[in-house]
Amino acid sequence: MLDGWMDVHLANSTRFSFARIGGRFTFFRDDESYVKPKRPLQFVPGHGTHWFKTSGTWFRYRNVEEHAPSPRQVTYISCWGRSQRPVRSFLNTCREQYLKDIAKKTLVYENRDRSWIKARARRTRQLHTIILDKSVKETWLRDIEQFLDPKTRAQYMDTGPPGTGKTSATLAIADRFGTDVYKLNLGAGLQSSELNKLLDEVPERSLLLAEDIDAVTSAQARTSHNENDPSPGNTQPAKTESTTISLSDLLNLMDGVASVEGVLLILTTNHPEKLDAALVRPGRIDQMIELGLTTSEVNHDLFHNFYKQVCESAAENDNFYNVSSLAKEFAGKVPQNEFSPAEVLSLFQENMRAPQAAVDGAEDWMAKIRQGRQK
Numbered sequence: 393m394l395d396g397w398m399d400v401h402l403a404n405s406t407r408f409s410f411a412r413i414g415g416r417f418t419f420f421r422d423d424e425s426y427v428k429p430k431r432p433l434q435f436v437p438g439h440g441t442h443w444f445k446t447s448g449t450w451f452r453y454r455n456v457e458e459h460a461p462s463p464r465q466v467t468y469i470s471c472w473g474r475s476q477r478p479v480r481s482f483l484n485t486c487r488e489q490y491l492k493d494i495a496k497k498t499l500v501y502e503n504r505d506r507s508w509i510k511a512r513a514r515r516t517r518q519l520h521t522i523i524l525d526k527s528v529k530e531t532w533l534r535d536i537e538q539f540l541d542p543k544t545r546a547q548y549m550d551t552g553p554p555g556t557g558k559t560s561a562t563l564a565i566a567d568r569f570g571t572d573v574y575k576l577n578l579g580a581g582l583q584s585s586e587l588n589k590l591l592d593e594v595p596e597r598s599l600l601l602a603e604d605i606d607a608v609t610s611a612q613a614r615t616s617h618n619e620n621d622p623s624p625g626n627t628q629p630a631k632t633e634s635t636t637i638s639l640s641d642l643l644n645l646m647d648g649v650a651s652v653e654g655v656l657l658i659l660t661t662n663h664p665e666k667l668d669a670a671l672v673r674p675g676r677i678d679q680m681i682e683l684g685l686t687t688s689e690v691n692h693d694l695f696h697n698f699y700k701q702v703c704e705s706a707a708e709n710d711n712f713y714n715v716s717s718l719a720k721e722f723a724g725k726v727p728q729n730e731f732s733p734a735e736v737l738s739l740f741q742e743n744m745r746a747p748q749a750a751v752d753g754a755e756d757w758m759a760k761i762r763q764g765r766q767k
């Protein structure tokens with residue numbers, strides 16, 4: 393919150409600052425088309441002490457690294473005089489600014505060092521931009537609407553190959569219900585004893601997301617395999633995975649979340665066939681949602697959604713593209729259940745403002761993807 397204000401108001405006027413590559417892509421436009429996206433440089437105040445004046449008061453801003461009890465970045469803010477009032481009023485201004493800035497963003501928290509930290513504020517993803525088969529979307533939405541009732545709880549499992557929208561759909565749901573996302577990273581040394589603490593700290597009406605949960609079961613399977621495998625080739629230490637969480641920890645987590653009202657748990661996996669039956673039994677998972685490869689309907693809708701605006705603005709300039717008939721032609725060319733939405737979108741991104749070229753290039757694009765898979 394304070395850093396946000398400083399980045400905007402102070403970074404360009406301090407004697408020294410840090411430059412970082414901005415988090416957001418900016419499209420620079422040349423005469424004809426959009427050129428490759430570039431990230432802008434962002435400046436933030438450097439370490440040390442900076443003075444600045446706002447609303448008639450001089451403030452001292454000190455940004456230091458402290459090493460005890462653990463390494464962290466600490467910011468001190470103070471002003472001349474005996475009253476705290478200017479500092480409090482300044483902090484309120486920063487907070488108002490911050491709330492305004494995040495109004496159109498979804499906050500994503502991640503677990504690090506035994507606690508949740510705000511990892512990023514992502515631009516909201518709206519549900520209508522997630523293209524799914526209508527039947528899947530309707531069933532899912534109807535069910536998830538119940539989550540609006542603060543007394544309910546729900547646990548979903550999104551399954552599907554990479555690039556079918558599991559993560560994006562979760563962010564869109566968070567936007568739909570105005571919740572923050574708590575993304576639980578199950579790997580990287582997370583200890584089972586930390587899970588309960590993390591769960592306790594998830595506020596009501598939040599979305600808890602755990603991705604790629606098949607890794608948990610397979611990690612455990614690997615561990616037991618190693619323990620029981622006396623073959624000379626088995627050089628893996630049997631307990632390597634014991635620092636990460638186990639299947640029973642995951643089941644405890646799910647049962648724990650089930651007892652917290654108003655927390656929506658979404659698990660994702662690319663390999664539903666690898667999941668332990670205990671994970672997906674009724675009562676633990678309320679609904680399995682399959683986000684599969686594209687159907688004809690999805691290919692059509694992806695095209696329509698992507699090129700609708702381009703076609704409309706082309707029509708204003710007397711170039712006529714009929715988006716509906718191009719979308720139909722495209723859907724007719726692409727076989728069902730072979731490509732992921734992310735793969736289809738990669739073709740459109742290569743032909744950003746050229747819907748006809750996307751239709752004409754569909755065969756070459758399919759051949760390229762198929763070739764890539766064979767490697």
Ligand SMILES: Nc1ncnc2c1ncn2[C@@H]1O[C@H](COP(=O)(O)OP(=O)(O)OP(=O)(O)O)[C@@H](O)[C@H]1O
Binds near residue numbers: 524554733737
């Ligand atoms: N059904 C969809 N509708 C619209 N966009 C989609 C859809 N599926 C994927 N995308 C786009 O494709 C990209 C990858 O999607 P996403 O990360 O959500 O997939 P995923 O299933 O979570 O993949 P992974 O299993 O690799 O994590 C994103 O830019 C997303 O916007």
